[in-house]
Amino acid sequence: MFRAAFDYDPSIDYNVHGYIGMMDVICSHCEAAKFSGETAGMCCVNGKVKLPEFEPPPEPLQSLIFETSPESKHFLNHIQENNSSFQMTSFGATKIIRDQFMPTFKIQGQIYHLAGSLLPLPDANHQFLQIYFIGDKNRELNQRCTIGSHTKREILCELQDLLHQHNELVQLFKTAMDRLPSDNHRIVIRADKTPTGEHSRRFNAPTIDEVAIVIVGDHFQSQNIILHRRNEQLQRVSELHRCYDALQYPTLHWNGHDGYSIPMINPSTGT
Numbered sequence: 001m002f003r004a005a006f007d008y009d010p011s012i013d014y015n016v017h018g019y020i021g022m023m024d025v026i027c028s029h030c031e032a033a034k035f036s037g038e039t040a041g042m043c044c045v046n047g048k049v050k051l052p053e054f055e056p057p058p059e060p061l062q063s064l065i066f067e068t069s070p071e072s073k074h075f076l077n078h079i080q081e082n083n084s085s086f087q088m089t090s091f092g093a094t095k096i097i098r099d100q101f102m103p104t105f106k107i108q109g110q111i112y113h114l115a116g117s118l119l120p121l122p123d124a125n126h127q128f129l130q131i132y133f134i135g136d137k138n139r140e141l142n143q144r145c146t147i148g149s150h151t152k153r154e155i156l157c158e159l160q161d162l163l164h165q166h167n168e169l170v171q172l173f174k175t176a177m178d179r180l181p182s183d184n185h186r187i188v189i190r191a192d193k194t195p196t197g198e199h200s201r202r203f204n205a206p207t208i209d210e211v212a213i214v215i216v217g218d219h220f221q222s223q224n225i226i227l228h229r230r231n232e233q234l235q236r237v238s239e240l241h242r243c244y245d246a247l248q249y250p251t252l253h254w255n256g257h258d259g260y261s262i263p264m265i266n267p268s269t270g271t
């Protein structure tokens with residue numbers, strides 16, 4: 001049964017191999033539902049990790065996600081296409097297999113995300129992160145509308161405004177690009193620093209110099225994200241980089257926060 005969950009077969013009666021029970025063990029600290037075989041500390045380290053309050057997204061994203069209007073239903077039914085219109089990295093897999101009986105793609109091997117340069121080569125279309133740098137609201141929206149066939153222009157227009165206003169990664173990239181002295185310089189988004197989010201509330205807000213550095217040369221850690229102003233090469237974004245999800249799913253990570261860097265607390269005092 002080793003790793004059997006990764007290869008589910010409905011014809012197998014898994015009960016005969018031992019039943020792991022219901023998820024009916026509730027953590028007294030964080031109220032996570034767990035199986036009886038899971039350790040007390042695996043969810044919140046016995047109350048030492050307290051997740052920050054969920055920050056509701058600004059309108060119209062809040063209504064699109066949580067309400068039941070026809071517009072909201074349409075948005076949620078096509079949420080993948082809506083997200084694709086704003087994703088900052090492209091998506092790749094070493095091998096994609098289409099199963100004729102399944103409506104979805106089955107992906108084997110490694111999945112990876114790619115980042116390009118901030119600006120396209122002359123005469124090339126803006127793609128992914130580059131679309132945020134078109135510099136003209138309507139042209140930017142036109143480009144986003146070509147990505148999915150079920151997206152609605154009015155919704156994309158509102159989300160575009162929202163992300164330019166609230167997404168701290170987009171703002172970080174814009175500030176960093178303004179500081180690039182030449183096309184030979186690169187922006188390095190460091191994997192070991194929090195670009196945005198949590199610490200801006202608990203600690204001092206980071207300066208761009210802490211998380212994004214502008215350098216010439218090739219000396220950087222492989223996990224860092226390196227962006228050129230103009231370059232035709234795509235660079236793989238390490239799945240260990242804390243910005244990985246926020247770059248790929250801006251409709252979920254609307255503010256660009258990565259959700260890491262949660263300091264531990266004393267469970268008895270709460271501080």
Ligand SMILES: [Zn+2]
Binds near residue numbers: 027028029030043044
């Ligand atoms: Zn817990």
